[in-house]
Amino acid sequence: MANAPDTPKIEARDLHKSYRTADGPLAVVRAVSLTxxxxxxxxxxxxxxxxxxxxxxxxxxxxxxxxxxxxxxGEPIGARAGAFGYMPQKDLLLPWRRILENTTLGLxxxxxxxxxxxxxxxxxxxxxxxxxFERAYPSELSGGMRQRAALLxxxxxxxxxxxxDEPLGALDSLTRTQMQVWLEGVWxxxxxxxxxITHDIREAxxxxxxxxxxxxxxGSVQTTVDVDLPRPRTVTDPAFLAVEQELTEALRVETRKAxxxxxxxx
Amino acid sequence: MxxxxxxxxxxxxxxWAALPIAIAALYGAWELYVGLSGIEPQVLPSPSRVIRxxxxxxxxxxKGAGFTLRETAIGFALSVGAATLLAVAMDFSxxxxxxxxxxxxxxxxxPLIVLAPLLIVWFGFGLTPKVLLVVLVTFFPIVVGWxxxxxxxxxxxxxxxxxxxxxRWQVFRYLRFPNALPRFFSGLRIxxxxxxxxxxxxxxxxxxxxxxLGVLMIQYENSFRTDLVLAAVFVTAAVSIxxxxxxxxxERLSIPWYFRTRRHG
Numbered sequence: 001m002a003n004a005p006d007t008p009k010i011e012a013r014d015l016h017k018s019y020r021t022a023d024g025p026l027a028v029v030r031a032v033s034l035t036x037x038x039x040x041x042x043x044x045x046x047x048x049x050x051x052x053x054x055x056x057x058x059x060x061x062x063x064x065x066x067x068x069x070x071x072x073x074g075e076p077i078g079a080r081a082g083a084f085g086y087m088p089q090k091d092l093l094l095p096w097r098r099i100l101e102n103t104t105l106g107l108x109x110x111x112x113x114x115x116x117x118x119x120x121x122x123x124x125x126x127x128x129x130x131x132x133f134e135r136a137y138p139s140e141l142s143g144g145m146r147q148r149a150a151l152l153x154x155x156x157x158x159x160x161x162x163x164x165d166e167p168l169g170a171l172d173s174l175t176r177t178q179m180q181v182w183l184e185g186v187w188x189x190x191x192x193x194x195x196x197i198t199h200d201i202r203e204a205x206x207x208x209x210x211x212x213x214x215x216x217x218x219g220s221v222q223t224t225v226d227v228d229l230p231r232p233r234t235v236t237d238p239a240f241l242a243v244e245q246e247l248t249e250a251l252r253v254e255t256r257k258a259x260x261x262x263x264x265x266x
Numbered sequence: 267m268x269x270x271x272x273x274x275x276x277x278x279x280x281x282w283a284a285l286p287i288a289i290a291a292l293y294g295a296w297e298l299y300v301g302l303s304g305i306e307p308q309v310l311p312s313p314s315r316v317i318r319x320x321x322x323x324x325x326x327x328x329k330g331a332g333f334t335l336r337e338t339a340i341g342f343a344l345s346v347g348a349a350t351l352l353a354v355a356m357d358f359s360x361x362x363x364x365x366x367x368x369x370x371x372x373x374x375x376x377p378l379i380v381l382a383p384l385l386i387v388w389f390g391f392g393l394t395p396k397v398l399l400v401v402l403v404t405f406f407p408i409v410v411g412w413x414x415x416x417x418x419x420x421x422x423x424x425x426x427x428x429x430x431x432x433x434r435w436q437v438f439r440y441l442r443f444p445n446a447l448p449r450f451f452s453g454l455r456i457x458x459x460x461x462x463x464x465x466x467x468x469x470x471x472x473x474x475x476x477x478x479l480g481v482l483m484i485q486y487e488n489s490f491r492t493d494l495v496l497a498a499v500f501v502t503a504a505v506s507i508x509x510x511x512x513x514x515x516x517e518r519l520s521i522p523w524y525f526r527t528r529r530h531g
Contacts, residue, residue, distance in 0.1 A: 057425075060425075060429045061428075061429065062425050062428060062429060084429065085429075086426065086429035086430075088422055088425070088426060090420075090422055092420070092422060092423045092426050094423075094440075094441070094444070095523050095524070095526075095527045096444045096447075096521065096523040096524075097523075105427075105430065105440065106430040108440070109427065109430045109431060109432045109436055109440070110430070110431060137523055137526050137527070138527075139523075139526055139527040140526075157430065
């Protein structure tokens with residue numbers, strides 16, 4: 001590989017995006033830059049409506065940025081979809097497909113032969129705690145299992161970067177905590193490069209190598225917090241609490257700014 | 267599912283008994299009225315007479331029903347095929363949708379009772395005008411079922427597929443089409459209920475003797491056999507109800523996941 005060893009796996013460079021509205025252009029994402037090295041777990045938190053989802057849509061190729069670039073292994077990828085495995089908040093498992101068939105969807109779309117797609121997904125079922133549910137329908141699974149199936153569907157595509165858009169946001173808090181512990185474990189085992197959007201400070205601190213705090217609209221990176229703690233982390237550890245505190249403070253500043261300037265947003 | 271939705275156990279038996287009791291009550295009231303009033307059977311025959319005479323003429327009625335059923339089946343099959351093709355074309359192309367949708371709505375405003383004799387004038391006494399009328403009547407609810415079903419697709423699900431790199435056709439095949447099936451079946455159910463009546467109306471406007479329940483009704487009416495007219499009416503209703511119920515079977519076989527999902531909430 002021609003790239004220097006310190007070339008990030010994924011780099012967003014100075015991304016801008018605004019929408020046309022009746023009152024003129026509305027900047028949603030402004031000068032956002034972020035990077036993730038291969039195998040790194042990076043989170044993005046920010047007040048609601050800070051453009052996080054727009055940012056992800058740009059990365060996932062669902063929207064195009066007005067300016068800026070996205071680099072994969074140092075090469076611009078333009079606007080094409082496909083480098084990223086995207087997991088939205090809703091599991092969006094198709095009710096007419098069994099769990100195994102749901103997890104192979106991305107492979108089928110890419111034209112992977114059905115038998116091979118099945119075999120590849122099947123290998124992951126144990127690590128995802130879904131063994132025995134291959135032939136179940138989504139409606140027969142609990143919320144946590146459905147999210148695990150949705151994550152399996154995402155990572156089995158073996159894309160370069162996994163984009164998680166509040167994947168645990170719809171779960172009850174107990175399931176959510178369990179899923180955070182599980183997600184951390186499965187990530188350490190497979191070492192995907194992950195970009196996670198979350199509202200949950202503890203979740204970001206628990207899972208991430210680095211956290212970007214986005215500012216209020218238009219979204220731009222205000223603070224970067226490196227979380228240099230050994231894994232798995234203990235949420236009662238003073239060092240962990242200090243990170244949480246730092247993130248809470250950064251987020252509070254941004255939320256206040258958003259509230260102080262409501263005129264920007266109807 | 268309202269009609270077949272039953273629970274197991276003793277309460278279910280109570281629910282199922284309601285319909286037979288209602289039918290028995292209607293039958294009894296009718297029979298009693300005819301018996302007590304001494305009304306002429308040419309005006310209003312008793313239900314027992316309708317059944318008795320209908321049974322005596324069962325071979326004629328069965329032959330007529332066979333013709334009606336054949337016209338209905340051919341018309342309905344053509345209608346489902348054409349409606350599906352059109353709905354898919356309309357889903358893929360806004361131009362086609364904007365051009366055709368108003369025409370489809372317009373087609374539903376044609377008065378059938380006027381159209382049926384015209385179709386006989388244009389296409390003769392054979393199968394064609396009956397099939398055409400069945401298509402005309404059943405086409406619209408099926409198209410609407412598909413279109414509503416396609417439109418009910420979640421945007422987020424489309425985005426997920428697009429993020430996987432799916433083409434427009436793949437989004438349709440993996441998502442929009444299966445997602446539309448429950449609504450398609452709702453449209454199918456409405457359409458099939460009207461289909462037999464459409465065939466009967468076309469026969470009524472003109473058919474060869476004995477070839478269909480509609481023309482039998484005319485023949486019996488002309489010979490003042492009100493009892494047999496009513497027998498033919500009841501056979502028509504029975505065929506319609508049977509076809510209606512059969513859609514539930516088709517639905518259960520085609521989209522078992524839909525019922526499973528609804529049960530689990």
